[in-house]
Amino acid sequence: MGFKRVVVTGLGALTPIGNSVPDYWNALINGVSGAAMIKSFDTEKFKTKFACEVKNFDADGFLGRKDARKLDPFVQYALYSTEEAVKDAGVDFEKLDTNRIGVIWGSGIGGLKTFLDEVVAFAKGDGTPRFNPFFIPKMIADIAPGHISIKYGLRGPNFTTVSACASSNNSLIDSFNYIRLGRANMFITGGSEAIINEAGIGGFNAMHALSVRNDDPATASRPFDLDRDGFVAGEGAGTIILEELEHAKARGAKIYAEMVGGGMSADAYHMTAPHPEGAGAALVMKAALNDAGLTPADIDYVNVHGTSTPIGDPQEIKAITDVFGEDIYRINISSTKSMTGHLLGAAGAVEAIASILALNHGMIPPTINHFTDDPSFDPKINFTFNQAQKRDVKIVQSNGFGFGGHNASVIFKKYEG
Template sequence: MVEVVVTGIGATSPLGGTARDSWTALLAGQSGVRTLEHDWIAEREIPITFAAEVAVKAEDVLERREIKRLDPSAQLALISAREAWADSGLEGIAPERILVDYATGIGGLWTLLDAWDTLREKGPRRVLPMTIPMLMPNAAAAAVSMELEARAGARTVVSACASGTESIANAYEHLQLGLADVVVAGGTESVVHPLPIAAFAAMQALSKRNDDPARASRPYDVDRDGFVLGEGAATLILETREHAEARGARIYAELAGGAVTSDSYHITAPDPEGGGASRAVLQALEQAGAGPEDVGHINAHATSTPVGDIAEYHALYSVFGEYVKQIPISATKAATGHLLGGTGALEAVFTVLALHERTAPPTINLDNQDPEIPLDVVTSPRTLPDGPLLALSNSFGFGGHNAVVAFRSN
């Protein structure tokens, strides 16, 4: 088996405009969830008035021409990919040996709906000629591949909230197969828009805590009442260990394995027993050549929904048994909200940094832990032990998509 390592990270999130700023805010127990200050909240009578928008707006980072030619989801992807590439120190790589696998859950929604409004209000002549390239779900992967001149492939995963993690699992396979020496993997989402908020609210999926947004996302708490919509992007630079060591790269961690399964149960609800999720965990561990007893940290999917949190617990218990109560578990959506297709990539970055810095990040807003979920939830930054350490990052999405990646300390 080829060893795969992480040599670069990047992110733009509700907590910060870079991976490091996001990590620092996460460790400080900050929340990226805020009341929305948009006219459309009142105009459209949107019932949920808060979300987790990015801390640093894309227009403050990108050039005007890039803003005009890219949907917000692709803008965020480009920002995080540039950071990750610079962080990796890569240069002089043959373009035919660089591959992009970049995910989204929904894609260019802002572009699509703005164009529909233009068509209805101003007619077809006013619809922008770049509309289709901007709204395509693969627009982020295309933008990143053109930025980095990656010619081994530009692939796109669209698997709801498992998308970002699935792209990282795919990257592991690409490198095992020798399709590239370097894979740029990640996920992005930017759909803090009246339609998705109204639609998620109609499903009773969102928290209703309009009066206390910073405390609305509360995984594992008995008073959890739904997830908080977030936005952002995150990117990992993955290489074979041989390639990374030959160029003297800094290595954050090893990507030891990744797995994808499906529930075939319900279009929105997870399998209540977590059968598909537990199979993904076991398969990721098998790829990593590890057993349940080797896991020392988990970044859980933990969306703060009454049904989802307990289903994930059942999945973990079926794999780890009573040992699961000894594993430090972080539920970082409490701070970031749920980035949909971008969430797995951001949480993978957090998992890599947890291993690299030997610190499990905190889960905020946990005041009264659900007795039906007796996990060891980290509520303040916790030092992880020295020595070899394996960590998991879990993502599960509508449609029964399950994706789990395993990282090992370097």
């Protein structure tokens, strides 16, 4: 018995550069930066004072004030992007077997804001444990898919993948595998993250991971630029509806793309640093290609992890060079984190959406904020610097790598009946 085919039938996005898929895509191809001075808390004593925050998001208006107070922002974001994806997919769950529809969701950290608020309130008190009864169910990383399943009455597989910045790529791969093995008909999958608060920014500052370009936030995320100095924190959510092909056709769904492969690997090297030769990154890209039955010659565009860190970017290019050989000069490479910042556990989903839209629109989003060539990179590599490029894109690969040495890579292709 062969694998079933898996297609994308719905998309939803809440990002620092757009609160819907059309707005997100328009900002991407126009090279819009989502970075600005942080508004959600006082940054006076912080080394980094800027981030890529979600803008004009009204949780009370979307959920109602009472319900919004019961949910951490990372869950609010998940529900918001999922509502768009469900509408986009034209799904009427009352007409479908909801026992065979699941939710697999990625988040690297979960309810950090909830944890911060509750622990700070306790520390300021007299030692009496007056914790909010919603503290634990607001905070735990698995609660987002729980709320999605409750809202839509979905009783299929339901869990969270936690692998740092590879989390939502892992959620896509797990969903893909359940469907192609015939164990489910459809998944709501993706990821969300909300770490732009005192603990998130302070913690990453303590690691010296964030850019400190406070004088020019809009250009701070500079993947592959000589003067890159760290990543820019982002927040938001991305939702993708994955569906078994015949199930999608039976209900007359529109099809954005076909998911054809996914790979996973570990660096087995260091708690936070990538392998110096990009060994794990190369392994995961090869694994995804092998899973899809493809070769490097089949790929047109790689949406790279590309975080704008001094050590991370070179290792990924070493890995891509190892995997693609001479084909590296034929493909487009770009890092959409140059615009959205790094959404951590949500990055894979948001970047998979960018990759799928590149297939549909024949346009490669740029790597913005490139000012100075890094002499360690081959100048013949097409990083798609500063301006979107038209291209007939048939197959895309999207990478995600996380602290702990977690690597996950996904591949989508144009749908052919």
